[in-house]
Amino acid sequence: MSTVVPPPATPPLRAHDTRASSRRPSAGYWTGFVVVVTALALAPLVLPEFWQRFTTEILIWGLLAMSSDLLIGYTGMVSFGHSAFFGLGVYGAAAAMLWAPKTGWAAAAWGATPKLWGAIAAGLVAAGIAAVFVAFFSTRLRDIYFAITTLVFSQIFYVVIFTLTDVTGGENGLTFGRPPFAIPGLFSVPFTSDGLHWFVMAVVALSYLALRRITQSPFGMVLQSIRENEARTRAVGYHVERYKIVSVMLSGLFAGLAGVLYALQNKFAAPDFVLFLISGETVIYNVMGGIGTLVGPIAGAAFFLLMKEVFSRIFYEYYLIPVGVIFTLMVIFLPQGLLGFLRRRLNA
Amino acid sequence: MPFDEILVQIVNGLVNGMILALVASGLTLIFGIMDIVNFAHGDLFMLGAYVGTTTYLVTGSFWASLVGAVLVIGTLGAVLQVIALRPLVGRDPLTTILATFGMSLVIENYALWQYGPVPRKIPEPVTAQFPLFYVQYPWYRILVAALSAAIIGGLYLFMKYGKHGIWIRATTQDRVMAAAMGIPVPWVHTIVFAIGAGMAAASGVLFGPFVGVNHAMGFDFTLRAFVVVVVGGMGNLGGSILASIFVSLLESLASIWVSPAQAIIVSFVALILTLLIRPTGLFVPTPK
Numbered sequence: 001m002s003t004v005v006p007p008p009a010t011p012p013l014r015a016h017d018t019r020a021s022s023r024r025p026s027a028g029y030w031t032g033f034v035v036v037v038t039a040l041a042l043a044p045l046v047l048p049e050f051w052q053r054f055t056t057e058i059l060i061w062g063l064l065a066m067s068s069d070l071l072i073g074y075t076g077m078v079s080f081g082h083s084a085f086f087g088l089g090v091y092g093a094a095a096a097m098l099w100a101p102k103t104g105w106a107a108a109a110w111g112a113t114p115k116l117w118g119a120i121a122a123g124l125v126a127a128g129i130a131a132v133f134v135a136f137f138s139t140r141l142r143d144i145y146f147a148i149t150t151l152v153f154s155q156i157f158y159v160v161i162f163t164l165t166d167v168t169g170g171e172n173g174l175t176f177g178r179p180p181f182a183i184p185g186l187f188s189v190p191f192t193s194d195g196l197h198w199f200v201m202a203v204v205a206l207s208y209l210a211l212r213r214i215t216q217s218p219f220g221m222v223l224q225s226i227r228e229n230e231a232r233t234r235a236v237g238y239h240v241e242r243y244k245i246v247s248v249m250l251s252g253l254f255a256g257l258a259g260v261l262y263a264l265q266n267k268f269a270a271p272d273f274v275l276f277l278i279s280g281e282t283v284i285y286n287v288m289g290g291i292g293t294l295v296g297p298i299a300g301a302a303f304f305l306l307m308k309e310v311f312s313r314i315f316y317e318y319y320l321i322p323v324g325v326i327f328t329l330m331v332i333f334l335p336q337g338l339l340g341f342l343r344r345r346l347n348a
Numbered sequence: 349m350p351f352d353e354i355l356v357q358i359v360n361g362l363v364n365g366m367i368l369a370l371v372a373s374g375l376t377l378i379f380g381i382m383d384i385v386n387f388a389h390g391d392l393f394m395l396g397a398y399v400g401t402t403t404y405l406v407t408g409s410f411w412a413s414l415v416g417a418v419l420v421i422g423t424l425g426a427v428l429q430v431i432a433l434r435p436l437v438g439r440d441p442l443t444t445i446l447a448t449f450g451m452s453l454v455i456e457n458y459a460l461w462q463y464g465p466v467p468r469k470i471p472e473p474v475t476a477q478f479p480l481f482y483v484q485y486p487w488y489r490i491l492v493a494a495l496s497a498a499i500i501g502g503l504y505l506f507m508k509y510g511k512h513g514i515w516i517r518a519t520t521q522d523r524v525m526a527a528a529m530g531i532p533v534p535w536v537h538t539i540v541f542a543i544g545a546g547m548a549a550a551s552g553v554l555f556g557p558f559v560g561v562n563h564a565m566g567f568d569f570t571l572r573a574f575v576v577v578v579v580g581g582m583g584n585l586g587g588s589i590l591a592s593i594f595v596s597l598l599e600s601l602a603s604i605w606v607s608p609a610q611a612i613i614v615s616f617v618a619l620i621l622t623l624l625i626r627p628t629g630l631f632v633p634t635p636k
Binding site for chain 2: 078080137138140141143144145147148149151152153155156159160162163276280283284287317318320321323324325327328331332335
């Protein structure tokens with residue numbers, strides 16, 4: 001029995017086989033990663049209170065934008081409904097904070113779980129259920145139709161949350177306390193603002209690594225193949241719809257995680273977080289930062305929020321006028337976004 | 349079963365359906381010819397209504413404000429198309445969604461800045477009413493439905509028999525061939541966008557007296573128009589008109605039992621069912 005396997009006569013069918021062997025992550029990439037993470041970790045120690053909170057917010061919105069990049073940049077589907085997943089993450093966390101099962105084993109299990117992890121679990125479950133629902137229907141459509149359908153779905157969630165005043169508080173929303181940072185049986189300490197920043201940073205960094213792993217896995221390669229040529233991917237034998245559904249669900253879960261983080265930071269839930277404006281801003285972050293890079297959307301969020309900060313000092317509440325103009329100009333003249341030029345390297 | 353209440357709601361549904369059809373046919377026209385999903389359509393509708401209020405203040409005539417709003421918004425549409433959308437021809441259709449979304453942000457906030465958050469009123473030109481079962485039904489609503497039908501009918505005749513309408517249809521069928529025949533395709537695109545914008549403005553002014561004119565009124569209509577356009581089959585003019593009436597009837601009937609805010613969910617459900625059963629829309633032949 002020979003141990004030498006003869007090379008296949010035809011090139012391997014699956015794209016990832018060729019790709020995984022040809023390129024390895026470069027040292028430069030990881031150096032950059034470590035530098036950025038270190039800088040973000042040190043940020044709360046040097047920045048004043050306002051800008052520290054600002055940085056935390058950028059990370060949260062960045063995570064939301066990154067989750068949407070999995071669809072926009074890697075699967076080629078523009079979602080205009082990410083606010084649904086984000087908002088349900090917020091409301092899921094709120095539900096975990098405000099309501100708890102009172103009797104039976106559920107109450108015992110709930111009592112033993114620290115609220116922080118309970119909130120994360122509840123937010124992910126809420127966003128996940130929404131994502132299953134949206135994914136099942138919207139992935140039947142492509143391109144513009146997909147965008148419109150996701151928008152309509154997010155609006156369904158908005159109307160439901162807005163009108164179910166008994167449960168969701170309607171327009172007033174819900175307020176709740178921030179749970180302590182806890183690991184069961186070990187410790188439980190209240191979040192300081194530095195601590196919250198580091199927690200958010202850790203979650204976002206881990207999510208980034210997870211999303212990066214997903215996009216580079218065979219599964220992610222299929223997604224990118226759908227983006228490049230859906231008909232051919234189908235012809236090769238992949239069940240395109242199934243891949244799309246899973247990609248919408250994964251994206252929804254990460255968006256829900258961003259929602260939980262936002263709930264932790266701001267301690268309230270309001271229907272505005274489900275409103276389509278959030279979805280629109282998510283798309284703006286992606287386009288400004290550069291789609292298909294995962295890092296780009298975070299940069300886009302930072303750029304957008306900085307612009308918003310600057311322009312709202314000049315134009316007050318009408319800051320969206322100059323921002324809209326700049327966005328439109330970027331769509332026309334800089335379609336790759338700020339970090340688009342790094343796309344190849346960031347995906348290596 | 350309150351039979352007369354149902355009949356009144358059916359009349360309401362038909363009237364709302366005709367206004368929605370006017371908005372949606374502009375959207376469909378633009379999509380069918382340029383593959384552009386105009387996210388700013390609802391905002392042009394809203395800005396049209398605002399321009400109508402301004403013109404009304406100046407001239408004191410409702411009909412003058414209708415014409416004024418159509419001209420101003422039509423011109424604005426042409427300018428926007430030349431500046432922002434012409435460079436995007438030939439790119440991924442999704443980039444046009446993004447560009448029009450940017451426009452929508454600018455227009456909505458401009459209206460908020462210029463006109464403030466307090467709703468403005470356009471008075472009805474016809475205040476007469478007629479008895480319809482238990483309500484006094486305003487003639488103006490019937491007039492709006494008739495006018496919307498007339499504008500859509502005019503558009504249809506123009507597209508069918510007018511020289512420039514034939515240019516537009518030729519461009520829809522084959523852009524390259526139309527250009528080869530000497531049709532100025534880029535200008536056809538501009539004119540179509542202007543017509544669509546003008547129709548949005550007309551419906552904005554017509555709808556203005558029903559509610560106070562406010563900067564958020566466009567979004568509801570954008571959303572409904574999108575639902576209708578998908579249900580009717582994207583780019584299919586007749587389909588989107590039928591779907592407008594169908595969806596509005598459903599919503600009106602639903603609002604007998606639930607609040608109007610929740611009634612919109614009915615049209616969303618109609619969309620979901622359509623997607624399940626016929627993803628290409630109800631009025632488009634199934635692709636082979």
